[in-house]
Amino acid sequence: MIKTGVPYGSDVSAGKYRCDDCGYIYxxxxxxxxxxxxxxxxxxxxxxxxxxxxxxxxxKIDPYPYGR
Known part of the structure; x- marks a missing residue:
């Protein structure tokens, strides 16, 4: 399942991510x-x-680390 809009600083596991602004693959x-x-x-x-x-x-306990 693809999830978009995951903010900088969010806790994640190993995987591949694409920047929502420029398309950079991390x-x-x-x-x-x-x-x-x-x-x-x-x-x-x-x-x-x-x-x-x-x-x-x-x-779920830290969905938006910066209080969004």
Missing amino acids: TNQSKTSLPPCPRINQIPHYRHSWTILNGQGDA
Whole structure:
């Protein structure tokens, strides 16, 4: 299942993620928090989120780490 709009800083497991602003593909090899897109200083970013292409997304206890 593809989930969009997963904000930077969300807790995720290993998987592949696509930036919702520029399409950059990020592969995460271990459980961690999603970083900001590495292209954020090169291309304007407004959504500040990722689409989960595979892997697990936000934990229900921490769906939006920045209080969204």
